[in-house]
Amino acid sequence: xxxxxxxxxxxxxxxxxxxxxxxxxxxxxxxxxxxxxxxxxxxxxxxxxxxxxxxxxxxxxxxxxxxxxxxxxxxxxxxxxxxxxxxxxxxxxxxxxxxxxxxxxxxxxxxxxxxxxxxxxxxxxxxxxxxxxxxxxxxxxxxxxxxxxxxxxxxxxxxxxxxxxxxxxxxxxxxxxxxxxxxxxxxxxxxxxxxxxxxxxxxxxxxxxxxxxxxxxxxxxxxxxxxxxxxxxxxxxxxxxxxxxxxxxxxxxxxxxxxxxxxxxxxxxxxxxxxxxxxxxxxxxxxxxxxxxxxxxxxxxxxxxxxxxxxxxxxxxxxxxxxxxxxxxxxxxxxxxxxxxxxxxxxxxxxxxxxxxxxxxxxxxxxxxxxxxxxxxxxxxxxxxxxxxxxxxxxxxxxxxxxxxxx
Amino acid sequence: xxxxxxxxxxxxxxxxxxxxxxxxxxxxxxxxxxxxxxxxxxxxxxxxxxxxxxxxxxxxxxxxxxxxxxxxxxxxxxxxxxxxxxxxxxxxxxxxxxxxxxxxxxxxxxxxxxxxxxxxxxxxxxxxxxxxxxxxxxxxxxxxxxxxxxxxxxxxxxxxxxxxxxxxxxxxxxxxxxxxxxxxxxxxxxxxxxxxxxxxxxxxxxxxxxxxxxxxxxxxxxxxxxxxxxxxxxxxxxxxxxxxxxxxxxxxxxxxxxxxxxxxxxxxxxxxxxxxxxxxxxxxxxxxxxxxxxxxxxxxxxxxxxxxxxxxxxxxxxxxxxxxxxxxxxxxxxxxxxxxxxxxxxxxxxxxxxxxxxxxxxxxxxxxxxxxxxxxxxxxxxxxxxxxxxxxxxxxxxxxxxxxxxx
Numbered sequence: 001x002x003x004x005x006x007x008x009x010x011x012x013x014x015x016x017x018x019x020x021x022x023x024x025x026x027x028x029x030x031x032x033x034x035x036x037x038x039x040x041x042x043x044x045x046x047x048x049x050x051x052x053x054x055x056x057x058x059x060x061x062x063x064x065x066x067x068x069x070x071x072x073x074x075x076x077x078x079x080x081x082x083x084x085x086x087x088x089x090x091x092x093x094x095x096x097x098x099x100x101x102x103x104x105x106x107x108x109x110x111x112x113x114x115x116x117x118x119x120x121x122x123x124x125x126x127x128x129x130x131x132x133x134x135x136x137x138x139x140x141x142x143x144x145x146x147x148x149x150x151x152x153x154x155x156x157x158x159x160x161x162x163x164x165x166x167x168x169x170x171x172x173x174x175x176x177x178x179x180x181x182x183x184x185x186x187x188x189x190x191x192x193x194x195x196x197x198x199x200x201x202x203x204x205x206x207x208x209x210x211x212x213x214x215x216x217x218x219x220x221x222x223x224x225x226x227x228x229x230x231x232x233x234x235x236x237x238x239x240x241x242x243x244x245x246x247x248x249x250x251x252x253x254x255x256x257x258x259x260x261x262x263x264x265x266x267x268x269x270x271x272x273x274x275x276x277x278x279x280x281x282x283x284x285x286x287x288x289x290x291x292x293x294x295x296x297x298x299x300x301x302x303x304x305x306x307x308x309x310x311x312x313x314x315x316x317x318x319x320x321x322x323x324x325x326x327x328x329x330x331x332x333x334x335x336x337x338x339x340x341x342x343x344x345x346x347x348x349x350x351x352x353x354x355x356x357x358x359x360x361x362x363x364x365x366x367x368x369x370x371x372x373x374x375x376x377x378x379x380x381x382x383x384x385x386x387x388x389x390x391x392x393x394x395x396x397x398x399x400x401x402x403x404x405x406x407x
Numbered sequence: 408x409x410x411x412x413x414x415x416x417x418x419x420x421x422x423x424x425x426x427x428x429x430x431x432x433x434x435x436x437x438x439x440x441x442x443x444x445x446x447x448x449x450x451x452x453x454x455x456x457x458x459x460x461x462x463x464x465x466x467x468x469x470x471x472x473x474x475x476x477x478x479x480x481x482x483x484x485x486x487x488x489x490x491x492x493x494x495x496x497x498x499x500x501x502x503x504x505x506x507x508x509x510x511x512x513x514x515x516x517x518x519x520x521x522x523x524x525x526x527x528x529x530x531x532x533x534x535x536x537x538x539x540x541x542x543x544x545x546x547x548x549x550x551x552x553x554x555x556x557x558x559x560x561x562x563x564x565x566x567x568x569x570x571x572x573x574x575x576x577x578x579x580x581x582x583x584x585x586x587x588x589x590x591x592x593x594x595x596x597x598x599x600x601x602x603x604x605x606x607x608x609x610x611x612x613x614x615x616x617x618x619x620x621x622x623x624x625x626x627x628x629x630x631x632x633x634x635x636x637x638x639x640x641x642x643x644x645x646x647x648x649x650x651x652x653x654x655x656x657x658x659x660x661x662x663x664x665x666x667x668x669x670x671x672x673x674x675x676x677x678x679x680x681x682x683x684x685x686x687x688x689x690x691x692x693x694x695x696x697x698x699x700x701x702x703x704x705x706x707x708x709x710x711x712x713x714x715x716x717x718x719x720x721x722x723x724x725x726x727x728x729x730x731x732x733x734x735x736x737x738x739x740x741x742x743x744x745x746x747x748x749x750x751x752x753x754x755x756x757x758x759x760x761x762x763x764x765x766x767x768x769x770x771x772x773x774x775x776x777x778x779x780x781x782x783x784x785x786x787x788x789x790x791x792x793x794x795x796x797x798x799x800x801x802x803x804x805x806x807x808x809x810x811x812x813x814x
Binding site: 022056057058059060087089090091092094124125126127232233247297310314317322323324325327328330331332335337339340342352354355357394396399400 | 463464465466467494496497498499501531533535565639640717722724729730731732734735737738739742743744746747749759761762763764801802803806807
């Protein structure tokens with residue numbers, strides 16, 4: 001995370017256990033054939049105010065159905081039990097029974113009420129959870145105050161690296177922390193950005209405010225990344241706030257709400273960027289800024305269309321400044337456009353003005369595309385709204401990884 | 408084209424010059440560095456009733472702007488001048504001037520009114536047309552009654568084969584013909600399916616009926632194919648009807664309207680399938696049938712989402728029966744779904760029933776995916792609407808082709 005002036009500080013080596021009173025663990029239970037970590041628990045020492053956002057896929061996985069139901073019944077939770085290697089999706093009634101049993105076992109282990117335990121799964125769709133492996137595995141899980149990194153490893157699927165961060169800020173003179181972890185990597189698309197994300201804070205949050213603040217942070221971070229346009233069955237983002245820092249409770253009218261939300265957005269954005277950069281087969285992180293849009297919605301649509309375009313992504317992989325494809329993507333985004341007003345920059349090189357080529361030296365534009373992080377900016381010249389989206393290049397490796405996943 | 412019982416016959420070796428009174432030509436003018444055919448004219452000996460459907464991209468190419476304008480002014484045309492190798496898109500005022508000059512030169516050559524000449528371009532975006540090459544080239548173009556195949560070659564970009572067909576049917580005892588050609592291959596996505604398509608008929612059509620019939624045919628053919636989800640700046644589909652067969656004029660109340668539209672849909676569907684099968688880097692044609700949908704719109708959305716899913720396309724390439732990805736795509740399509748009612752077939756093998764795995768032997772499903780044409784059928788179990796969409800697999804070659812196109 002690189003941040004300059006902000007109302008918060010980055011916590012070194014941050015994780016979901018950076019905030020006070022959180023513990024976690026992750027183990028290799030044997031769900032994954034690879035023997036990598038695949039099962040874990042993240043828990044607070046005391047009950048939390050809880051919020052969540054979930055996939056809009058109409059085939060939601062069983063843990064999504066269960067967690068959404070529990071958060072609707074009460075905006076409280078104390079733990080999340082999770083596994084990778086199996087999505088527990090499209091498994092019918094058995095899927096729900098298995099998800100419930102996972103939370104029941106975790107609740108026993110933690111001595112908390114089962115209704116306070118949420119669940120998350122990620123991996124292959126349509127294969128029942130190996131419950132014997134999970135039952136045996138959960139007996140080995142011992143949550144610890146330094147278990148955050150372990151947990152972040154246990155939610156990985158095709159991720160090549162774990163995704164974690166934390167920030168600290170002051171609320172009424174008390175330090176509060178926000179720590180998060182997430183996993184990508186395929187099926188990454190808005191509504192909501194396909195992923196699992198867990199955000200914990202030792203701030204005290206009023207329940208409705210917790211949900212609203214999480215929604216705002218997700219909309220500008222996880223919902224602005226695209227890897228392949230596929231919205232998964234399992235997307236879940238949880239926010240748990242345990243108040244362990246001892247600071248006064250925040251709500252939308254609090255003086256410190258803006259600082260807290262800036263910190264929350266920074267954590268979510270950092271995780272989102274890491275997910276985009278680690279997209280399946282990705283070699284480059286693409287950041288697309290749209291400015292001058294007639295509305296916020298237009299800016300968001302246009303930015304997401306560009307990062308989602310297969311042709312733009314392939315050109316990025318080839319470091320080919322084929323700028324017409326960028327305009328073409330904006331042109332089918334649904335955003336209001338006046339072709340004669342649009343301008344485009346590849347990195348710092350302006351390649352189009354008033355909708356046409358500036359006559360740039362192509363080599364200059366290409367040079368802007370050789371780094372690991374590439375920036376495109378489209379100015380629509382119509383208004384003052386802007387948005388940023390993140391994605392990655394489309395590579396041969398994406399195809400190779402996804403041609404043979406289930407078998 | 409393979410057709411069994413239908414109110415029309417397939418014309419052997421069909422092309423846009425199969426209907427009476429049409430002529431065409433295509434030459435290698437030198438727009439493409441490869442030296443392949445890149446410039447041509449398709450014309451009728453007499454003025455035609457004309458209809459068109461165009462891209463919804465808000466950066467429409469200059470020939471789209473010009474042709475749309477002319478067809479709005481009058482539902483008549485006599486010729487289309489076209490080039491490949493350059494899209495004449497994002498070229499501002501100059502683009503329009505160049506497109507107009509192309510039609511002016513073609514009109515002179517054919518001795519027809521310039522307002523009756525339409526234009527179409529396809530290729531790289533944002534590079535001005537090489538007008539000197541086009542001026543010199545057009546002087547070499549001589550339309551001929553047997554020039555259809557030549558024209559079909561001259562609209563190709565990364566197409567590996569030309570796409571043409573024709574059918575014949577009877578209208579009041581007279582044989583009328585419908586012949587078409589199209590080009591794909593990247594930026595293939597509905598609204599309208601990204602492409603150039605030219606459909607000619609020697610039937611006589613009432614103008615409003617011509618437009619309505621074309622729209623219906625396009626909606627079930629070109630608008631149901633997806634290669635990469637990118638809607639281009641240049642999509643254009645033209646229908647010219649010259650009445651040269653001497654049959655009575657058709658309108659929506661004609662007894663033969665249904666047969667004519669079946670023939671028109673067959674031509675468009677055959678071209679659409681050929682485009683999907685020839686998608687950039689494609690190794691397989693994918694046909695997705697959705698049945699049992701609550702509405703036509705739901706059926707179309709669901710079918711298009713499945714053929715458009717990068718994960719489904721990659722799994723198809725790997726011949727991997729990863730059926731959960733198919734349900735996941737239906738799940739984010741926006742179609743109404745009851746997860747407990749959905750069923751799925753891969754070829755003739757039912758892999759899911761009531762939303763869950765049938766417990767099939769995976770090898771049987773895999774065997775259904777080894778052929779060059781693969782069929783998935785999703786039954787939503789909610790109603791009686793159905794739709795069919797076509798796409799292709801996602802291969803390493805797609806990435807390779809699109810990583811370095813402009814340079």
